Amino acid sequence: MSKKPQHSVRVDLGDRSYDIIIGQNLLSRAADFMTPHLASKKVLIVTDETVGTLYRDKINLNGLDAAWVTVPVGEASKSFAQLQIVLDAMFTHGMERNDTIVALGGGIVGDLTGFAASVFKRGCRFIQIPTTLLAQVDSAVGGKTAINVPQGKNLVGAFYQPTLVLADMDALSTLPLRALKAGYAEILKYGLLGDAAFFAWLKDNGPAVIGGDKDAIAQAVKVSCETKARIVAGDERERGQRALLNLGHTFGHALEAEAGYSGDLLHGEAVSAGMEMAFDFSVALGLCHSRELDALRAHMKKTQLVGIKDVAPLLGKPDALLSHMDQDKKNENGAITLILARRIGEAFVQKNTIRETLSNYLKYLAVEYGGEPQGRISRS
Numbered sequence: 001m002s003k004k005p006q007h008s009v010r011v012d013l014g015d016r017s018y019d020i021i022i023g024q025n026l027l028s029r030a031a032d033f034m035t036p037h038l039a040s041k042k043v044l045i046v047t048d049e050t051v052g053t054l055y056r057d058k059i060n061l062n063g064l065d066a067a068w069v070t071v072p073v074g075e076a077s078k079s080f081a082q083l084q085i086v087l088d089a090m091f092t093h094g095m096e097r098n099d100t101i102v103a104l105g106g107g108i109v110g111d112l113t114g115f116a117a118s119v120f121k122r123g124c125r126f127i128q129i130p131t132t133l134l135a136q137v138d139s140a141v142g143g144k145t146a147i148n149v150p151q152g153k154n155l156v157g158a159f160y161q162p163t164l165v166l167a168d169m170d171a172l173s174t175l176p177l178r179a180l181k182a183g184y185a186e187i188l189k190y191g192l193l194g195d196a197a198f199f200a201w202l203k204d205n206g207p208a209v210i211g212g213d214k215d216a217i218a219q220a221v222k223v224s225c226e227t228k229a230r231i232v233a234g235d236e237r238e239r240g241q242r243a244l245l246n247l248g249h250t251f252g253h254a255l256e257a258e259a260g261y262s263g264d265l266l267h268g269e270a271v272s273a274g275m276e277m278a279f280d281f282s283v284a285l286g287l288c289h290s291r292e293l294d295a296l297r298a299h300m301k302k303t304q305l306v307g308i309k310d311v312a313p314l315l316g317k318p319d320a321l322l323s324h325m326d327q328d329k330k331n332e333n334g335a336i337t338l339i340l341a342r343r344i345g346e347a348f349v350q351k352n353t354i355r356e357t358l359s360n361y362l363k364y365l366a367v368e369y370g371g372e373p374q375g376r377i378s379r380s
């Protein structure tokens with residue numbers, strides 16, 4: 001048994017409360033951690049091809065009646081087709097409502113598996129074992145589950161909480177730098193939306209997080225999970241403050257749609273560019289001082305995050321971006337809701353965005369950056 005430090009963060013949701021266990025050497029003890037949360041021995045592990053290859057032999061499932069299903073890598077797996085494959089595997093394994101489906105992988109596996117859990121026999125038990133930085137700090141926590149449809153990102157899904165989250169820091173040692181940076185974007189989000197002191201910490205420690213420093217990563221995961229757990233506990237179904245977690249996402253999801261959900265633009269990359277847009281738009285509206293945007297840009301440069309310039313080829317069609325934003329789940333009465341900022345550490349929910357103003361901003365982006373091959377996101 002490892003003596004290395006281990007944190008536990010509680011997501012307080014009454015009888016659906018659960019713990020996020022953050023530590024090292026957890027996969028090798030997975031059965032021990034999971035067993036108290038199981039009502040039966042039968043589990044189905046959902047993973048993707050990469051994670052399955054790396055971790056199938058490393059996760060300890062001793063004593064459990066475990067079956068596996070593997071989906072292809074990439075955003076295209078958040079689909080009805082892969083949902084059907086996962087559900088078929090659950091039926092084939094003879095699962096009942098009290099049996100447990102386990103997501104072993106990044107946010108794509110987690111979102112798909114959680115949605116399968118929510119609909120299988122009207123809801124079965126569900127455990128998250130996130131293996132990307134993004135999934136450990138964000139997607140495995142809070143119960144948003146979804147697949148994508150042609151109309152847009154995450155538009156078919158459910159709020160459905162896991163009973164346990166096991167975040168093993170050791171899994172991150174195999175993560176490519178690009179995926180670490182994509183996860184870092186969601187960590188940065190917590191500083192930007194409501195925690196200037198955390199942003200200050202990231203200014204000093206962000207490069208270490210991206211560089212793979214285990215202590216820095218553990219601290220960043222802990223603070224991120226604490227923040228997300230607090231926000232979710234206060235507003236599970238995004239009727240108010242939870243929408244702050246969507247900072248950068250209204251723009252970001254539109255960019256992902258324009259990129260065709262291809263590997264050219266990862267979710268975390270779209271979010272970092274989207275957060276820069278949210279601050280830039282806030283400055284343009286006179287809601288935020290330009291020095292805040294400058295500070296964000298300086299940090300994004302230092303940590304080499306994807307920014308507006310990098311997504312230039314996706315900015316050439318402002319009307320298309322606007323129509324993607326029209327499908328956003330935060331919208332009310334036909335008007336777009338955006339998460340904007342007053343300063344670093346203070347974001348707010350802006351309902352009823354004036355359409356013409358947003359359209360003009362997107363047109364400005366198209367003229368200023370659009371179509372120029374300044375960045376590395378390729379035109380597909």
Ligand SMILES: NC(=O)c1ccc[n+]([C@@H]2O[C@H](COP(=O)([O-])OP(=O)(O)OC[C@H]3O[C@@H](n4cnc5c(N)ncnc54)[C@H](O)[C@@H]3O)[C@@H](O)[C@H]2O)c1
Pocket residue numbers: 048049050051054073074075078105106107108109111131132133134135138139140141142143144145154171172173174175176179182183186266267268
């Ligand atoms: N539900 C939520 O609250 C929430 C929050 C944030 C993001 N998301 C969703 O999460 C998805 C993005 O998740 P992601 O960034 O984890 O992407 P991902 O699941 O595609 O994982 C990124 C890549 O890393 C690989 N990988 C995973 N773990 C690995 C490991 N330990 N070692 C080596 N390679 C590994 C995967 O195979 C994949 O190629 C998006 O669909 C996004 O919409 C959901």
Ligand SMILES: O=C(O)C(=O)C[C@@H](O)[C@H](O)[C@H](O)COP(=O)(O)O
Pocket residue numbers: 138142144146153154186238242243245246249329
């Ligand atoms: O948990 C939340 O709430 C979030 O918004 C977290 C986001 O990082 C995540 O990408 C989420 O899936 C986006 O939610 P959506 O409702 O815009 O699909």
Ligand SMILES: [Zn+2]
Pocket residue numbers: 138186249267271
């Ligand atoms: Zn996100």
